[in-house]
Amino acid sequence: MDSNRRQFLRYSLTVLGAAAAGEVACRCVRAAAASNEVPSGAAMPALTPDHQVVDARTGAAISTSPDSARQGVPGRRWIMVIDLAKCDGCGKCISACSKMHFVPPDRQWIKVLRMQESEKTAPYFFPQPCYQCDNPPCTKVCPVDATFKRSDGVVLIDNERCIGCRFCMAACPYGARSFNWGTPHDPPQALEKGYSPEYGYPRRIGTVEKCDFCPDMAEMGMFPACVGICPMGAMYYGDENEDAVTNAQGETQRLSQLLMDRSGYRQMEELGTKPRVYYLPPKNRMFAPPSPLTKD
Amino acid sequence: MSDAKSNNVERDMLATLGPPGFAHKFLVIALGLVVAWALVAYIHQLRIGLAATAMSDYFSWGVYIVNFVFFIGISMAGSLISAMLRLSNAHWRHPISRLAEAITVFALLVAGPMVIIDMGRPDRFLHVIRYGRLQSPILWDMLSLTSYLAGSFLYLYVPMIPDLAILRDTPGLSRWRQKLYGTLAMRWTGTPNQYRNLDRAVSVMAIVILPVAVSIHTVTAWLFGMTLRPGWHSTIIGPDFVIGALYSGVAAVITAIVLFRYFLRLQAHIPVDHLRKLAKLMLVFGLAYAYFVVNEHVGAAYTGESVERPLLEKMISGHYAIQFWAMIFVGLVLPLLMLVTPLGRTISGISLAALLVNIGMWLKRYIIVVPTLASPFMPPREGAHLAYVPTWVEWSITAGGFAAFLLMFILFSKVFPIISIWEVDQTQWPRPAGMPAIPSAAAAVLA
């Protein structure tokens, strides 16, 4: 009697386990089908918890050499929309970006500025990454093609080639770039993988760096660090070719519709740089604006 | 020219090539020490990177670029004196054209390294040749600088050939001098054919060097003009730099002449009248440059345009007011006033004015580079450091640049005659019969 019961219990638990596993497997398959497209190509890149890019099938590390980084992800045109009505200036985007790219504390790849155009206009918080311009003043002046524009819209820097002339820094009207004036002190985690212009570390002394729109993440359907962390959902990211942008809360909007409805604009459009970051004006904010800037 | 004087030129020039006196030795050692100290500073910078300077993400260019633009600026001297005055048949340029052309060569030889010193990765200098992009104004500057340097070398050397021949034929010189002059004299013996070739070569250089000189200042200006920044993105920045170069170039020539006249006792061969003529040129260029300075700023002052106004305020009454007004007074008002008074006819007055112009024009380059960097379009982020005070490394290398420039000049004057003997004393290599005394440029080329 005992052994029969035991057998029966064992059988039931097995069936339960199989059912549970089956349920989990079904859910996973559905989730996978609903979210990312599997990128085409020989390898299936996946990101490990310690930010190593490996081939999902073999587990081998995939390195992006500086030369291969010049090829954009085919068929993509990355674009960002920042809703100034939602940005409360918390600065989590700065922390997330700095953490992901091991950015030293003396510089910021994405800045959150307090802006106020004139005395009577509204003050607001203004997240400013690199705009990856379509008519980039920086790539024009680079004497050695170290900073370059890719087909997927991203402007990257190859620090194996940069000669440190800093002409790009003089040319950028938005002040998006920083320079490695002294010996870089990258933490050990940053030295674990080979250099690639797609993420910008390990750093080299005497070279330039800036926000890169996290193209290695975007290629795998993952948000750039700043977009993915924004608790207000103020930052939207997407592929212009898909005419859709999504924020960290998963709200997906049609890009053209969003810009039309909310009167999107680009910063200093008159300069003709054609930025790839659009802003939505800070109207109908749900929280208090920053205090007005004192005249200095 | 009397025979007494003609003998004097050769004699006096040979004297300058003789054993070095105390002043020469002292200057060479002192300047050498300054250059050596600059090397120490540069090695320090190579070891810790550009963090040895006061430059930062906002002030991404500094004193090195100021020095670069300044030395490019005074390089106009040679083209002006040698080429412009030659083409306008101004004979009074003869004693000073070689000195002026030497200024050009040595200024360019300091300007080039100054840019390499400013690079974050000088070890990758060859990338510019290997991966160079023709769209970049830096490439234009490099191509122009090498062309101008090569042309200036040629233009310094070719008119010196007959002088080298004189020295080759002078007995009693040391062995290395004999070998040097013998090789470089190109077997000159003053035959009609040689004269014809010389005339052609010099005339072609005089014509070609002028657009090249204009190009070097224009593309240097376009390093700033092709950006979007206030103060730099100006339509007149090209001509501004050219006129500024003429102005500071003449001032450099005057300063050099005054110094060489004194130290090498060349008063007989470079009369005061030459200095007065150069002073007149300096006055004209100074007035033209003042016109440009007014044009630069009056637009922003009148319209109060949002990006230009903070920059102008910084210069007129803000953080950079001292440097700006010093530049105006020291570089423009004072020297030009001096030149229109009787003071402008005396040697001390002229040399002081020229020195003030040199100082003022260095300040002007500083005013061009730094205040614009202090006026970014976007407000600085919280905690950003917005000041630029050059470090000892930058000042040491600046001093080293000036010292190297002077040192090269002094050493040059010990090896080669600083005054062109054969052009001042035309009995040395008499022009063959039937050849026009000073052929016009066109005739020489077509002959």
Next chain:
Amino acid sequence: MKLVLFITWVLLLWPWAAFAQTTQPAISLTTDIEDGKKMVQASVSLNGKPIENVILQYFVQRTFGNLPIGQDTTLDDGTSAVAFPSDLPGASDGKLHLIVRIKAPAQYSAVSTSAAFPADVQPAPVAEFPRALWAPHAPLALTVSIFVILAGVWLSYFFVFSRILAIRKGG
């Protein structure tokens, strides 16, 4: 014994719970032309019977999230429809991957289905970078101008050099 039977009944039911989606409604997706407009039509049925008053949300799958394109309630024949997004560019395979999810009633709210349809619009083809100031290859006019100017200058230098050699030869 009752205890054993009860436990058996419970244990037998749990596996069924895991496969409970077979008792959930099924959604089928098609495209259709209604009044001259292209529509996406979804029909909801449970064990073959159409269900009315089910609120369905329609999405198009995009890289970072699902773009809502509409919401509709099923009629008595279990069908609902929204306009097909004819101006929305397709994915890299040229298709629009649609997802339809049940929003209400609550007991069905986990149910969804997806299907791919050819898109009416494709993203603009990515051209090779033209010659441009900001691109790797310079505009032809710039390259030619620089070459012509430099050639003119350096040819003059070579001429001068040839005159120097001529002087050397004795003129």
